[in-house]
Amino acid sequence: MKTVGWHASHELYPPGKLIRLARRAEGAGFRAAMCSDHFHPWTPQQGESGFAFSWLGAALQATRLPFGSVCCPFGRYHPAVVAQAAGTLAEMYPGRYWLALGTGQALNESITGGAWPAKPERRAYLREAVDVIRALWSGETVTHRGLVRVEGARLYTRPAAPPLLFGAALTAETAEWVGSWADGLLTVGHEPDRRRAVVDAFHRGGGEGKPMALQAAVGYAPDEGEAWGDARARWPVAGLGQDLLQDCPAPERIAAAAAAVRAEDLRGKLRVSSDPGRHVDWIRGDFAAGFGAVYLHFIGRGPDRFIDAFAEKVLPAC
Numbered sequence: 001m002k003t004v005g006w007h008a009s010h011e012l013y014p015p016g017k018l019i020r021l022a023r024r025a026e027g028a029g030f031r032a033a034m035c036s037d038h039f040h041p042w043t044p045q046q047g048e049s050g051f052a053f054s055w056l057g058a059a060l061q062a063t064r065l066p067f068g069s070v071c072c073p074f075g076r077y078h079p080a081v082v083a084q085a086a087g088t089l090a091e092m093y094p095g096r097y098w099l100a101l102g103t104g105q106a107l108n109e110s111i112t113g114g115a116w117p118a119k120p121e122r123r124a125y126l127r128e129a130v131d132v133i134r135a136l137w138s139g140e141t142v143t144h145r146g147l148v149r150v151e152g153a154r155l156y157t158r159p160a161a162p163p164l165l166f167g168a169a170l171t172a173e174t175a176e177w178v179g180s181w182a183d184g185l186l187t188v189g190h191e192p193d194r195r196r197a198v199v200d201a202f203h204r205g206g207g208e209g210k211p212m213a214l215q216a217a218v219g220y221a222p223d224e225g226e227a228w229g230d231a232r233a234r235w236p237v238a239g240l241g242q243d244l245l246q247d248c249p250a251p252e253r254i255a256a257a258a259a260a261v262r263a264e265d266l267r268g269k270l271r272v273s274s275d276p277g278r279h280v281d282w283i284r285g286d287f288a289a290g291f292g293a294v295y296l297h298f299i300g301r302g303p304d305r306f307i308d309a310f311a312e313k314v315l316p317a318c
Contacts, residue, residue, distance in 0.1 A: 001292070002287045002292060002293075002318070003031050003032050003292060003293040003294070004030060004031065004032075004283060004293075004294055004296065004314075004315055004318050005030055005031065005032035005033050005034060005065075005293055005294065005295040005296070006021075006022070006025035006030040006032075006033045006295065006296060006298075006307070007033070007034055007035065007036075007215055007295045007296060007297035007298070008021070008022060008033060008034070008035035008036070008055075008059070009035075009036060009297055009298070009299070010035060010036050010037070010038060010041075010048060010049055010050045010052060010055070011036060011038060011041040011042060011046040011047075011048055011049060012041075012046055012047070012048060012234065012299070013048055013303070014048050014050065015050035015051075015054075015055045015058075018035075018050070018055065018059070019055075019058055019059060019062050021303050021304075021307070022059050022062060022063050022065065023062060023063055024304060024307050025065075025307050026063045026064065026065050028307045028308065028310070028311035028315070029311050029315045029316075030065070030296075030307075030311075030315070031065070032065055032066045032067070032068075032293060032295070033059070033063070033065045033066070033067050033068075033295070034067060034068040034069060034070070034213075034215065034295045035052055035055065035056065035059075035067070035068075035069050036052065036069075036070065037052035037053075037069050037070060037071040037108075038052075038107070038108050039076060039107075039108040039109075039111055040107050040108060040111075040250075040251045041251055042107070042237045042245075042251060042254055042255075042258075043236075043237065043251050043252075043254055043255035043258060044251050044252060044255055045233075045234075045255060046234065046251075052069050052071065053069075053085045053086075053089070056069060056089055056097070057089060057092070060089065060092070060093045060096060060097065065096070066095070066096040066097070066098070067096060067097055067098075068097065068098040068099065068100060068166070068186075068213070069099060069100070070099075070100035070101070070102060070166075070168050070186060071099070071100075071101065071102075071104075072101070072102055072103060072104025072105075072108070072109055072126075073101050073126065073129040073130075073133065074104070074109070074122075074125045074126070074129055074147075074148065075104055075108070075109025075110070075112060075114070076108060076109050076111055076112055078148075078150075079128075079129035079130075079132040079133050079148055079150070080132065080133075080136060080142070080150055080153045082099075082101075082129070082133060083132065083133040083136040083137060083155060084136075084155055084157075086099045086133075086163055087136070087137055087155055087157065087158050087159055087162070087163075088157060089163075090159035090161070090162065090163045091157055091158065091159040091160075094159065094160060094161065095161070097163050098163050098164040098165075098166060098184075099163050099164070099165055099166065100165075100166035100167065100168045100186040100213075101126060101129070101130060101133075101165065101166070101167060101168065101182075102126070102167070102168030102169075103119065103122035103123060103125075103126050103246075104122065104246075105245060105246050105247075105248075106246065106247050106248060106249040107245075107248060107249060107250070107251065107254070110249040116247065116249065119246070121147070123177065124147055125147045125148060127181065128144065128146050128147055128148040129148055130165065130181055130182075131144075132144055132148055132150055132153075133165070134162070134165070136153060136154070136155045136158075137155065137158060137159070137162040138162075139154075139155070139158060140154070141153070141154040142154070164183040164184055164211070165182060165183045165184075166182055166183060166184040166185060166186045166211075166213065167179075167181065167182030167184075167185060167186065168186045168187070169185060169186070169187050169198065169202070170187065170188060170242060171198070172194075172197040172198050172200070172201035173201070175187065175198045175199075175201040175202040175205065175207075176201035176202065176204055176205035177205060178202060178205065178207070179201070179202045179203065179204065179205025179206040179207030179208075179210070180205050180206045181206075182207070182210070183210060183211070184207075184210045184211040184212060184213065185198075185199075185202045185207055185210065185211075185212040185213070186212075186213050186214075186215065187212070187213075187214055187215075188214065188215050188216070188217070189214055189215065189216030189217065189271055189282070189286070191268055192285060192289075195214075195285075195286070195289055196289065199212065199289055199290055211292050211293075212290055212291045212292060212293075213291060213292065213293040213294075213295065214286050214291045214293070214294050214295070215294075215295045215297055216271050216282065216283075216286070216294060216295070216296055216297060217235060217238060217269075217270045217271065217297045217299050218270070218271045218272070218279065218296045218297060218298050218299065218300075218306075219231040219235075219270055219271065219272030219273070219298075219299055219300045220272070220273065220274065220276075220279065220298065220300060220306050220309065220310070221274060221300055221301075221302065221305075222274055223274055224273070224274040226274075226300075227272050227273065227274050227300060228263045228266075228272055229263070230299070230300035230301050231263065231266055231270050231272045231299060231300065232261070232262070232263045232266065234299050234300065234301070235266075235270065235299035236258035236259075236261040236266070237254060237258055237261075238261075238266050238269040238270050239258070239261035239262075239265035239266050239269065240254070240257055240258060240261065244257060270299065276309065276310070276313035276314050276317075277313075277317075279310070279314050280313075280314055280317045280318060283314070283318045284318060287318070296310070
């Protein structure tokens with residue numbers, strides 16, 4: 001079954017408003033949801049950054065939607081704490097929560113004061129963290145002394161069935177690696193050629209037959225100029241390089257770099273259009289590429305208007 005979901009952007013809205021929007025999205029016909037997990041927003045202008053695990057408990061109670069989230073299980077989190085937090089959600093709401101893991105950004109993980117590792121070391125951290133989390137969910141008492149250190153940890157509250165553990169990947173190289181260990185793939189809304197490369201690499205790495213989900217950053221307003229203006233004002237980070245976004249520790253420094261981003265720099269990186277039919281085509285393309293779920297991350301103003309317009313003109317056509 002193909003699913004169009006709604007993405008809760010903790011960077012753009014306070015947690016209380018996101019609960020209200022989650023209810024509205026459910027009532028409008030969105031059939032699933034997911035959320036970001038940041039300590040800082042990308043830029044100070046975005047203005048918010050609620051704690052995802054607290055919010056997820058409330059959102060799962062406030063709706064009947066299945067939810068997922070993506071986090072880095074080292075740095076500000078320890079993998080045993082991630083296993084406990086995610087396992088608790090899965091015990092309270094069986095079958096309604098999945099977790100995606102990635103190598104994170106210095107923006108969020110460097111707040112603990114440790115050195116920010118290079119990408120190969122972050123991958124090694126993540127791979128060890130995955131094994132620790134799965135072992136804890138299976139009921140083992142875990143002692144692990146590698147890049148990740150765990151001493152005698154055991155989860156006494158565990159779900160009957162562990163959550164699906166997705167791997168987050170932006171590039172084909174990472175997608176191929178993720179295919180070797182993850183239960184599924186989470187990626188972003190690439191252009192068709194890059195999307196195909198990511199999917200092919202995931203399958204090549206061992207992901208054939210596993211579920212795939214995609215998060216698409218979406219801009220919409222009745223006026224095309226307004227839609228692009230909102231995208232430039234509220235999500236200019238889409239025009240920045242991944243090295244900067246992964247390695248820069250301060251929202252102010254990211255904002256300074258983003259000040260030079262123009263609306264034309266965002267074309268092909270955000271799905272912005274005033275035409276609902278264009279959004280339908282994008283989503284249909286994702287489904288045709290093999291994705292079972294597409295989560296729409298609205299980056300404009302007027303989230304209620306977006307939900308209502310897509311409920312009327314986009315969701316029924318997908």
